[in-house]
Structure formats: C-alpha cells, structure tokens
Amino acid sequence: xxxxxxxxxxxxxxxxxxxxxxxxxxxxxxxxxxxxxxxxxxxxxxxxxxxxxxxxxxxxxxxxxxxxxxxxxxxxxxxxxxxxxxxxxxxxxxxxxxxxxxxxxxxxxxxxxxxxxxxxxxxxxxxxxxxxxxxxxxxxxxxxxxxxxxxxxxxxxxxxxxxxxxxxxxxxxxxxxxxxxxxxxxxxxxxxxxxxxxxxxxxxxxxxxxxxxxxxxxxxxxxxxxxxxxxxxxxxxxxxxxxxxxxxxxxx
Numbered sequence: 132x133x134x135x136x137x138x139x140x141x142x143x144x145x146x147x148x149x150x151x152x153x154x155x156x157x158x159x160x161x162x163x164x165x166x167x168x169x170x171x172x173x174x175x176x177x178x179x180x181x182x183x184x185x186x187x188x189x190x191x192x193x194x195x196x197x198x199x200x201x202x203x204x205x206x207x208x209x210x211x212x213x214x215x216x217x218x219x220x221x222x223x224x225x226x227x228x229x230x231x232x233x234x235x236x237x238x239x240x241x242x243x244x245x246x247x248x249x250x251x252x253x254x255x256x257x258x259x260x261x262x263x264x265x266x267x268x269x270x271x272x273x274x275x276x277x278x279x280x281x282x283x284x285x286x287x288x289x290x291x292x293x294x295x296x297x298x299x300x301x302x303x304x305x306x307x308x309x310x311x312x313x314x315x316x317x318x319x320x321x322x323x324x325x326x327x328x329x330x331x332x333x334x335x336x337x338x339x340x341x342x343x344x345x346x347x348x349x350x351x352x353x354x355x356x357x358x359x360x361x362x363x364x365x366x367x368x369x370x371x372x373x374x375x376x377x378x379x380x381x382x383x
Contacts, residue, residue, distance in 0.1 A: 132178040137167060137201075139184040140192035142216070155183075158192075165197035168204055176206035186217045186224050186250060195232035202236045207259045211238060217249040229253050 136155040158167040168180075180201060184193055198211075205211060213229060233240050238255035245251050322331035348355035352367035 133176075134179040134181065135168060135177050135204075136181045136183065137164075139164060139182060140188040142183045142185055142188075161192050161194045161197075164192075164194050165200040168201050176209065177204055178206055178209050180205055180209070180211045181214065182212070183214045183216065186215050189215060189224060189228065193228065193232070195228055195235055198232040198238075199236040202238060202257060205257045207257055209257050210241075211255050211257070213253040213255075215251045215253070217246075226251070 134153055136153050137158055138155045139158045141159075156167050158164045182201075202211065215224075215229075230240065233253070233255045236255075238257055240253070240255045242254045243251060244254075322334060326332075346357055348357070349360055349362050350368050350370050353363055356363055
C-alpha cells in the first residue's frame with residue numbers, strides 16, 4: 132500500500148515520530164498545501180494520505196480549497212486522515228472548516244476521534260468510480276413531437292374566458308348603456324351619418340308621412356304656407372321630396 136504524510140505549518144516529527152518509513156512532506160504555508168504533494172512524490176495513486184497540523188494553526192495554515200488538489204493523487208476508495216494535534220489547552224477552534232474541505236474535495240466523512248489533549252482525527256474516503264453515479268433515465272417511453280406548421284396553431288387554442296364562464300368564475304359582461312330601441316346598429320341614437328342598417332331611410336320616410344299638408348301649399352314656399360306650417364324656413368320642394376328637405380335641415 133502506498134501512502135504519503137504531509138506536515139502542515141510548524142508541525143514536526145517530534146509530535147508524531149512513527150511514520151512507518153514514509154518521509155513526511157513539509158507544507159510550511161497555506162499557499163504551498165495544494166502543490167506540496169505533486170512536487171515531492173511521484174508514486175500516485177495513493178492508498179492513504181495523512182495530514183498533520185496543530186490546532187492553533189488550523190485557521191491560518193489549512194486551506195479547505197487546496198484539499199481537492201491533494202485528493203486527485205488519491206486512489207478511488209483511498210482514505211484521507213487529518214490529524215489535528217493540540218500542544219496547549221483547548222481553545223475555541225472552528226472545526227467546521229474540516230467538514231467544508233471534505234465536502235469541496237468530494238470526500239465522504241467516515242469518522243471523527245478525539246484525544247485527551249483536545250486534538251482530533253478526521254477520516255474521510257474517496258468515492259469509487261460509479262459509486263455516486265446517477266441512474267440512467269429512459270426517455271424512450273415518452274416522446275414529444277413538435278410541429279412547425281403555423282396553420283395548425285389556431286386549432287389547439289383555448290378561449291380562457293369561455294373556460295371561466297363554464298366554471299362560473301367569470302360573470303358574463305354587463306351590457307353598457309341603454310338597450311337599442313330597434314334592431315339596428317345605431318344603438319337608440321339618431322341615425323349615423325353613414326348609416327348602413329336602413330334606419331336612416333326608415334326614419335326619413337316616417338317623418339315625411341307624419342307631415343301631411345292640409346292646405347296643399349307646403350311645397351310652394353314660405354309665401355304660400357300657413358303660420359303653423361312645419362316647413363317654414365325651408366326652400367320650396369316638389370311633392371314627395373319632403374325627406375330631401377328634412378335631410379338638408381339636419382345637415383345644417
């Protein structure tokens with residue numbers, strides 16, 4: 132089995148003399164941790180990797196992001212152990228940085244052991260190829276066909292208002308204004324200037340028949356009309372053309 136030992140910061144062999152014949156690799160600063168293994172060993176992949184550091188240097192010399200570079204030299208299924216020793220009485224140490232480094236490096240934490248002096252040993256394992264592989268998804272059972280034919284777009288449209296009316300959510304639109312007096316497009320008002328429904332023609336005929344001359348002089352002009360003649364002030368006209376005169380008066 133191949134293994135490597137890294138001493139981080141000021142950690143020395145005196146604190147951990149038993150190295151099983153493996154020469155420790157120094158990493159005196161936080162910046163050298165990610166490259167110390169690549170420049171000092173040429174026997175990857177490793178079955179085990181052991182990191183040693185003092186507890187009071189964990190925040191200043193241990194780089195959580197650098198651990199991912201070291202794990203690349205570890206064989207699948209290999210173990211990594213982080214030995215945090217304490218030379219002084221235990222003080223406030225942020226141990227969460229260790230769990231964060233394992234997570235960023237893709238390691239699975241296995242155990243954590245404490246000693247009587249306040250130190251800890253963290254052990255994690257590198258995943259075997261395919262261990263965390265996702266199961267394949269069979270998409271053959273459901274296939275979606277997209278049509279680029281614009282002519283079929285309207286065939287699948289749904290009227291949202293109609294659905295709401297059927298569900299009773301949307302009330303029918305209220306009628307605005309008064310109901311038309313007759314079945315025409317003018318809506319109860321006077322005929323439109325460009326009336327096409329026939330209402331203007333019907334009202335002209337109705338008004339023409341409502342004014343029948345009693346003296347027979349209405350069409351001759353004001354000189355021959357009675358004092359109460361409805362055509363006073365209008366020009367003379369031919370019999371039967373009263374609607375033309377009325378229309379002229381409306382335009383004025």
